[in-house]
Amino acid sequence: MLVTIQNARSVGGTITAPPSKSMAHRAVLCAALAEGRSHITNLEFSKDISATLGAAAQLCARVRTGADDAVVEGLGHFVPLAAPVDCCESGSTLRFLIPIASLTGQAVSFTGRGRLMERPQSVYEALYREQGLRFEQSAAGLTVEGALAPGEYRLAGNVSSQFISGLLFALPLLSGNSTLHLIPPVESRSYIDMTRSVQAAFGVQSHWLDENTLAIPGGQHYHPCDYTVEGDYSQAAFPAVLGAACGGVTITGLAPETLQGDAAILDILRRCGAVFTRTAEGISFEKAPLHGVDIDLADCPDLGPVLMVLGLLCEGTTVIRNAERLRLKESDRIAAMEAELRACGGVLESEGGTITVHGCANRLHAPAGVLHGHNDHRVVMSLAVLALSTGIPLTVDDAEAITKSWPNFFEAIKPLGAEVEYA
Numbered sequence: 001m002l003v004t005i006q007n008a009r010s011v012g013g014t015i016t017a018p019p020s021k022s023m024a025h026r027a028v029l030c031a032a033l034a035e036g037r038s039h040i041t042n043l044e045f046s047k048d049i050s051a052t053l054g055a056a057a058q059l060c061a062r063v064r065t066g067a068d069d070a071v072v073e074g075l076g077h078f079v080p081l082a083a084p085v086d087c088c089e090s091g092s093t094l095r096f097l098i099p100i101a102s103l104t105g106q107a108v109s110f111t112g113r114g115r116l117m118e119r120p121q122s123v124y125e126a127l128y129r130e131q132g133l134r135f136e137q138s139a140a141g142l143t144v145e146g147a148l149a150p151g152e153y154r155l156a157g158n159v160s161s162q163f164i165s166g167l168l169f170a171l172p173l174l175s176g177n178s179t180l181h182l183i184p185p186v187e188s189r190s191y192i193d194m195t196r197s198v199q200a201a202f203g204v205q206s207h208w209l210d211e212n213t214l215a216i217p218g219g220q221h222y223h224p225c226d227y228t229v230e231g232d233y234s235q236a237a238f239p240a241v242l243g244a245a246c247g248g249v250t251i252t253g254l255a256p257e258t259l260q261g262d263a264a265i266l267d268i269l270r271r272c273g274a275v276f277t278r279t280a281e282g283i284s285f286e287k288a289p290l291h292g293v294d295i296d297l298a299d300c301p302d303l304g305p306v307l308m309v310l311g312l313l314c315e316g317t318t319v320i321r322n323a324e325r326l327r328l329k330e331s332d333r334i335a336a337m338e339a340e341l342r343a344c345g346g347v348l349e350s351e352g353g354t355i356t357v358h359g360c361a362n363r364l365h366a367p368a369g370v371l372h373g374h375n376d377h378r379v380v381m382s383l384a385v386l387a388l389s390t391g392i393p394l395t396v397d398d399a400e401a402i403t404k405s406w407p408n409f410f411e412a413i414k415p416l417g418a419e420v421e422y423a
């Protein structure tokens with residue numbers, strides 16, 4: 001789908017952050033693993049969350065969805081599977097479910113779309129092979145079979161935190177205790193604590209023994225819980241960058257105290273010179289001159305694409321470090337953003353996981369043709385921010401990619417002054 005995004009008027013208005021996708025995945029899975037009825041409120045039915053709800057319904061729960069909530073009734077046992085579990089393009093769904101699948105006493109096959117089956121599973125593959133369990137991955141899907149044993153696990157901390165979260169979901173349900181020894185550096189650490197915090201709400205505990213070692217007592221049970229999902233800082237980063245550049249934007253629905261690592265967007269913007277205030281109503285941005293800063297992306301990878309746009313809008317140079325994992329997401333986000341931003345006159349380069357963006361707001365221009373969304377929601381949304389903050393109308397393909405995380409994105413930006421035309 002092609003979408004043209006441009007300013008209908010000067011930027012300004014209020015937007016509500018959608019529910020956190022990361023927290024919603026976790027709440028749905030904890031609820032499904034608990035025996036009994038949990039009510040999850042503030043849900044948005046993005047493709048990723050729908051995939052997790054669908055998997056929960058297939059494996060171990062009855063699911064009833066409302067307009068923005070779901071009742072998830074864990075059955076207390078796993079049911080025989082008649083079909084593969086479809087994870088769509090959701091890395092979280094697949095990586096959270098693999099260890100859970102090993103609890104089901106049957107072979108479980110997963111399918112996916114887009115780049116999902118190309119994204120690395122090496123960390124699990126090594127663990128499964130060590131324990132003599134079946135782990136087969138092809139371009140078409142992935143099958144696992146056999147029960148993970150409790151005990152000592154050693155795993156890399158820098159491929160994806162989703163492997164660590166996946167083990168955190170499943171290991172407490174085994175009869176014995178387990179310990180995760182994370183091989184440093186441990187990246188996306190905040191996501192590990194987010195998993196632990198949602199689990200704690202459902203009555204399941206784990207403890208850090210030191211900064212790289214997690215103790216997971218066995219023999220635990222998830223308890224049903226009524227859980228309200230927080231607003232999403234990863235998504236709020238898009239209007240936040242727009243607000244920092246243009247002023248007049250207020251973002252509502254974000255909890256001031258949060259475990260979301262992407263709340264770092266506020267600190268990053270402040271360091272760039274952004275002016276904003278936080279009141280009971282929300283976070284309100286004023287227009288201010290912005291300058292480039294040094295950014296460590298290790299704990300907030302999903303901010304990468306929109307921070308590359310921010311770099312173009314800042315005076316001077318922005319350096320984004322520890323961004324390697326951006327190459328392993330729905331697209332190679334570094335290459336994708338470099339190509340599209342250069343098509344608009346952006347000056348930036350990357351080497352491995354370091355991206356250098358040169359501020360050039362005055363030299364940006366309309367691209368010769370259509371920009372590519374690379375089937376990546378965060379690329380499409382970042383390009384929308386570029387259009388609105390520069391006033392350059394942009395036409396982007398693969399625009400439907402937004403449905404992976406924020407199906408309402410194009411409607412949500414209209415009150416900020418955006419005109420969105422679907423071709």
Ligand SMILES: O=C(O)C1=C[C@@H](OP(=O)(O)O)[C@@H](O)[C@H](O)C1
Nearest residue numbers: 022092160161162188191301302
């Ligand atoms: O656990 C999660 O909810 C996520 C963890 C991060 O992945 P990595 O740990 O692979 O960086 C992040 O990029 C992803 O969008 C969501």
Ligand SMILES: C=C(OP(=O)(O)O)C(=O)O
Nearest residue numbers: 089090091092093302329
């Ligand atoms: C990479 C993302 O999600 P996942 O890993 O769950 O596919 C994302 O939302 O940007």
